Amino acid sequence: MEIVYVYVKKRSEFGKQCNFSDRQAELNIDIPPNPELAEQFVERNPVDTGIQCSTSMSEHEANTERFEMETRGVNHIEGGWPKDVNPLELEQTIRFRKKVEKDENYINAIMQLGSIMEHCIKQNNAIDIYQEYFDDEDAVEVTDEAPSAKTINVFRDPQEIKRPATHVSWHPDGNRKLAVAYSCLNFQRAPEGMSSESYIWDLENPNRPEITLKPSSPLVTLEYNPKDSHVLLAGCYNGQIACWDTRKGSLVAELSTIEFSHRDPVYGTIWLQSKTGTECFSASTDGQVMWWDIRKLSEPTEVVVMDITKKEQLEHALGAISLEFESTLPTKFMVGTEQGIVISCNRKGKTPAEKIVCTFSGHHGPIYALQRNPFYPKNFLTVGDWTARIWSEDSRESSIMWTKYHMAYLTDGAWSPVRPAVFFTTKMDGTLDIWDFVFKQCDPALSLKVCDEALFCLRVQDNGCFIACGSQLGTTTLLEVSNGLCTLQRNEKNTASAIFERETRREKILEARHREMRLKEKGKAEGRDDELRDELPVLNLEELVTKAEEEFFDIIFTELKRKEVEAMKKKPKPLKQPSQETDEEVEGEEEAEEERGDGEGEEGGGEESPALGGQP
Amino acid sequence: MSNLITLKPRISANQGIPSIPIRTTLDNSTTVQYAGLLHQLTVKAKSTVRDIDPQNDLTFLRIRSKKHEIMVAPDKEYLLIVIQNPCE
Numbered sequence: 015m016e017i018v019y020v021y022v023k024k025r026s027e028f029g030k031q032c033n034f035s036d037r038q039a040e041l042n043i044d045i046p047p048n049p050e051l052a053e054q055f056v057e058r059n060p061v062d063t064g065i066q067c068s069t070s071m072s073e074h075e076a077n078t079e080r081f082e083m084e085t086r087g088v089n090h091i092e093g094g095w096p097k098d099v100n101p102l103e104l105e106q107t108i109r110f111r112k113k114v115e116k117d118e119n120y121i122n123a124i125m126q127l128g129s130i131m132e133h134c135i136k137q138n139n140a141i142d143i144y145q146e147y148f149d150d151e152d153a154v155e156v157t158d159e160a161p162s163a164k165t166i167n168v169f170r171d172p173q174e175i176k177r178p179a180t181h182v183s184w185h186p187d188g189n190r191k192l193a194v195a196y197s198c199l200n201f202q203r204a205p206e207g208m209s210s211e212s213y214i215w216d217l218e219n220p221n222r223p224e225i226t227l228k229p230s231s232p233l234v235t236l237e238y239n240p241k242d243s244h245v246l247l248a249g250c251y252n253g254q255i256a257c258w259d260t261r262k263g264s265l266v267a268e269l270s271t272i273e274f275s276h277r278d279p280v281y282g283t284i285w286l287q288s289k290t291g292t293e294c295f296s297a298s299t300d301g302q303v304m305w306w307d308i309r310k311l312s313e314p315t316e317v318v319v320m321d322i323t324k325k326e327q328l329e330h331a332l333g334a335i336s337l338e339f340e341s342t343l344p345t346k347f348m349v350g351t352e353q354g355i356v357i358s359c360n361r362k363g364k365t366p367a368e369k370i371v372c373t374f375s376g377h378h379g380p381i382y383a384l385q386r387n388p389f390y391p392k393n394f395l396t397v398g399d400w401t402a403r404i405w406s407e408d409s410r411e412s413s414i415m416w417t418k419y420h421m422a423y424l425t426d427g428a429w430s431p432v433r434p435a436v437f438f439t440t441k442m443d444g445t446l447d448i449w450d451f452v453f454k455q456c457d458p459a460l461s462l463k464v465c466d467e468a469l470f471c472l473r474v475q476d477n478g479c480f481i482a483c484g485s486q487l488g489t490t491t492l493l494e495v496s497n498g499l500c501t502l503q504r505n506e507k508n509t510a511s512a513i514f515e516r517e518t519r520r521e522k523i524l525e526a527r528h529r530e531m532r533l534k535e536k537g538k539a540e541g542r543d544d545e546l547r548d549e550l551p552v553l554n555l556e557e558l559v560t561k562a563e564e565e566f567f568d569i570i571f572t573e574l575k576r577k578e579v580e581a582m583k584k585k586p587k588p589l590k591q592p593s594q595e596t597d598e599e600v601e602g603e604e605e606a607e608e609e610r611g612d613g614e615g616e617e618g619g620g621e622e623s624p625a626l627g628g629q630p
Numbered sequence: 631m632s633n634l635i636t637l638k639p640r641i642s643a644n645q646g647i648p649s650i651p652i653r654t655t656l657d658n659s660t661t662v663q664y665a666g667l668l669h670q671l672t673v674k675a676k677s678t679v680r681d682i683d684p685q686n687d688l689t690f691l692r693i694r695s696k697k698h699e700i701m702v703a704p705d706k707e708y709l710l711i712v713i714q715n716p717c718e
Binding site: 114 | 703712
């Protein structure tokens with residue numbers, strides 16, 4: 015800090031210093047009260063006074079000095095011309111310009127500036143400064159948010175008598191509309207006066223359905239034609255197939271003849287990928303799968319009976335409750351039956367036996383939903399009884415993955431069209447479960463109670479964000495799923511396919527083990543027969559041995575006896591002492607034997623000697 | 631891709647902007663507009679640089695905008711302005 019100016023004044027020039035001191039209190043005036051003055055006043059009792067308990071504020075006004083403002087624009091006109099040059103005359107300006115151009119200063123300046131400028135221009139040309147450098151990095155949004163879903167809209171059945179919503183289908187273009195089929199599936203328990211109408215709802219207007227479809231019998235399923243968004247296909251409760259064109263009105267455009275239709279409610283209808291876009295097929299619990307062409311609904315083009323014994327017997331056929339068709343595999347289709355078996359069929363099979371390729375059994379009850387994984391068509395999801403199962407076409411004995419047994423029956427299920435590892439299921443207690451098996455395998459990633467009554471059907475929109483579920487009282491709820499569940503995570507495809515492969519391999523190994531164990535048991539049973547056969551030859555040997563021994567001893571005894579007889583004949587000494595005789599007999603025998611042996615040695619010594627030698 | 635203006639700055643206390651475009655590839659009105667505005671900006675930039683460090687001086691001025699880049703090379707008497715479109 016620098017000292018700019020110093021003010022100087024002497025202390026003595028300030029004046030005398032103030033000195034303060036204490037002093038006692040002094041009474042200056044004392045005025046006593048005068049009661050006579052009180053008579054001039056009248057007492058007022060009670061007194062009405064307003065009291066306010068608040069901060070007291072005051073209002074003031076102030077006016078500043080006027081500040082004048084003016085808006086001005088600048089008009090750029092050419093100026094700075096020297097006085098002798100008139101800027102408006104073209105000739106003069108040109109002349110002036112030319113003069114300047116010849117100025118040496120100008121030339122030098124321009125050369126210099128030019129070179130600097132050139133350098134910068136070249137820099138610009140070399141590097142594109144507007145280039146996006148971190149363009150591909152913005153996909154690394156780590157979704158830390160927990161999966162969530164919220165209800166956006168609820169579409170209630172406008173009818174008095176509420177019917178369950180049995181099927182929901184999204185409009186193919188833009189997904190702005192929903193077609194919902196209503197029918198009562200309890201056998202003959204449909205209440206009197208229940209209407210058979212089904213509705214098409216516009217998502218913007220949940221109060222009134224946009225289009226009403228009036229069939230002769232309630233609709234069990236309803237599907238939009240993916241190629242032509244005005245055409246709808248429906249399966250009726252009485253087994254007929256009906257077709258609508260929304261441009262033509264709410265009455266049925268085409269209806270199949272009742273003689274050739276199904277005999278039970280049509281539970282599954284799917285459009286086929288064909289050039290004409292008019293082919294479809296349907297399945298029903300009467301055990302038949304029929305192919306139709308919309309243009310001629312009087313007769314089905316083809317009928318296949320779901321008889322797994324391959325004999326085309328309708329009595330043995332299994333009732334079909336769900337159909338599956340994947341447009342990438344156009345010749346194959348799958349049928350889920352009431353008996354809990356999935357039948358995989360080939361449409362191009364020439365004989366009925368060839369049509370049914372293989373079966374997968376694993377559920378205890380009807381399979382209400384059947385769908386292939388949109389990313390890995392070899393794996394498919396089935397929903398039935400109290401579980402949802404994932405199967406692989408390679409492993410036929412059992413499913414590769416399954417959920418635990420729930421408390422409520424599962425009614426419908428679907429894969430997410432966007433994420434290969436996510437699928438949705440609905441239950442009889444009104445909950446919607448969202449499973450993500452890349453995230454968690456034993457429990458659903460999200461479990462939502464949508465309504466108090468049972469949920470019957472479920473449909474996911476093509477972008478994977480919206481889900482429509484239909485309930486028992488005809489209420490269709492539209493839900494929006496959180497971002498994390500409808501955007502493809504990194505590596506999800508690889509992880510999901512790795513999981514599928516791993517589980518398939520595990521099942522195959524288990525199957526192989528089972529087969530081995532079965533073979534071993536068979537082998538053990540065969541082994542016992544072999545042992546029995548070994549004992550018989552053993553017995554034979556023993557018999558032979560005993561026989562041989564007996565024969566041997568027989569021969570010896572006969573020979574001995576013969577020798578005794580001959581010894582008796584040859585005894586020349588009849589008068590011998592009996593004791594000696596015995597000894598002598600023995601000796602005699604021995605001598606006789608020796609003699610005989612010597613005597614008969616010439617005859618058959620060869621024979622005797624082995625007998626002698628053999629004597630014990 | 632680029633347009634060129636050469637200016638001759640002239641100090642004048644009168645109204646109007648003291649700069650005469652000597653050579654230009656743009657039309658007249660645009661030239662006059664660019665010239666006036668950029669001249670003022672250059673003067674301001676120059677004074678800024680000199681205020682911070684009196685020994686310093688402004689050699690070049692580049693203004694990058696969404697659509698193009700404006701480059702100004704000042705001199706004692708003259709001003710060279712180039713407007714360049716980015717190469718994409």
